[in-house]
Amino acid sequence: MGLEKGLVGEQEKQPLVSFGVISDVQYADIRDGCSFLGVPRYYRHSLLVLQRAVRKWNEEKLKFAINFGDIVDGFCPKDQSLTAVKKIVNEFSLFNGPVYHMIGNHCLYNLPREKLLPLLDIRSPDNLAYFDFSPVPEYRFVVLDGYDISAIGWPKDHPNTIKALDFLWERNPNSDKNSPNGLIGRDRRFLMFNGAVGKDQIEWLDRVLQDATKLNQKVVICCHLPLDPQASSNEALLWNYSEVMDVIHRYSCVKVCLGGHDHKGGYSVDSHGVHHRILEAALECPPGTNAFGRIDLFHDHLLLSGTDRLKTQEMVFSC
Numbered sequence: 077m078g079l080e081k082g083l084v085g086e087q088e089k090q091p092l093v094s095f096g097v098i099s100d101v102q103y104a105d106i107r108d109g110c111s112f113l114g115v116p117r118y119y120r121h122s123l124l125v126l127q128r129a130v131r132k133w134n135e136e137k138l139k140f141a142i143n144f145g146d147i148v149d150g151f152c153p154k155d156q157s158l159t160a161v162k163k164i165v166n167e168f169s170l171f172n173g174p175v176y177h178m179i180g181n182h183c184l185y186n187l188p189r190e191k192l193l194p195l196l197d198i199r200s201p202d203n204l205a206y207f208d209f210s211p212v213p214e215y216r217f218v219v220l221d222g223y224d225i226s227a228i229g230w231p232k233d234h235p236n237t238i239k240a241l242d243f244l245w246e247r248n249p250n251s252d253k254n255s256p257n258g259l260i261g262r263d264r265r266f267l268m269f270n271g272a273v274g275k276d277q278i279e280w281l282d283r284v285l286q287d288a289t290k291l292n293q294k295v296v297i298c299c300h301l302p303l304d305p306q307a308s309s310n311e312a313l314l315w316n317y318s319e320v321m322d323v324i325h326r327y328s329c330v331k332v333c334l335g336g337h338d339h340k341g342g343y344s345v346d347s348h349g350v351h352h353r354i355l356e357a358a359l360e361c362p363p364g365t366n367a368f369g370r371i372d373l374f375h376d377h378l379l380l381s382g383t384d385r386l387k388t389q390e391m392v393f394s395c
């Protein structure tokens with residue numbers, strides 16, 4: 077009897093599924109540089125970080141991997157964009173399992189949506205990049221497209237570009253719409269390098285969460301842009317993060333929101349007990365160091381085990 081009990085206990089410690097995560101590789105075949113605020117960026121070394129991540133994920137036989145966006149940097153010479161994107165996608169393809177990609181602002185500086193999405197294997201007739209998948213019956217992953225309403229990536233005359241430019245024009249008085257000068261607190265997110273989730277996508281999210289609730293699934297939301305001000309700099313937030321969180325908070329199935337974009341990383345638990353974890357950028361790893369992780373999903377918590385710059389975090393669900 078004691079043995080049986082012991083075995084049950086052991087089984088409970090086994091994750092339902094394990095997967096790899098990485099964000100903001102921002103590769104470019106250019107010399108090291110730094111961010112607008114002076115943080116060093118290692119554009120070539122980030123490829124090595126990705127290679128080490130894929131090797132580790134394969135060694136650990138993880139079931140799938142998620143890339144949280146910005147695989148290539150905006151400083152990549154534009155005549156090299158396609159080659160650079162293909163090079164990074166090819167590195168991801170060496171992983172022995174499916175890789176789910178998200179788009180980020182830097183991807184869209186390099187390639188328009190219609191060229192980018194097929195390379196990332198995001199199949200969508202209207203060039204939108206939101207989708208969901210369920211790697212095990214107990215969990216549903218919802219990947220949001222934070223650049224649905226955006227001034228980057230769509231053709232200049234596309235209704236979403238026009239909507240985004242009007243939106244920015246009303247909220248950001250600076251001639252450089254990437255500058256938050258004069259904007260206060262959370263209004264500092266009204267920058268051109270951010271974007272919003274559109275109305276149709278919000279309605280789709282609501283339907284997916286209804287369905288997940290019916291199926292008794294726990295949900296992990298993934299979005300390049302952060303959704304909680306406590307986990308992120310104001311300048312990195314999704315424009316309509318509160319509208320998206322209002323939908324999420326109507327359901328108790330959403331346990332965790334994961335993101336990238338804010339390179340220093342962050343963590344919070346919001347007023348509804350939803351965990352928010354922003355992943356530290358691969359781009360900002362000094363040579364020889366890493367920023368990637370492995371996530372183990374359990375019934376009542378998840379464990380993010382980070383490598384070097386990517387901090388380890390256990391997230392225990394509130395109910």
Ligand SMILES: Nc1ccn([C@@H]2O[C@H](COP(=O)(O)O)[C@@H](O)[C@H]2O)c(=O)n1
Nearest residue numbers: 110111112113252254255256257311312
């Ligand atoms: N034209 C700009 C661009 C950026 N900033 C500020 O710098 C921060 C980091 O920008 P990176 O794209 O280099 O990571 C950003 O959060 C802005 O606050 C700016 O002021 N003006």
Ligand SMILES: O=P(O)(O)OC[C@H](O)CO
Nearest residue numbers: 269309311312337338339
């Ligand atoms: O991804 P980047 O280079 O646009 O940087 C985004 C900023 O870190 C947001 O504060």
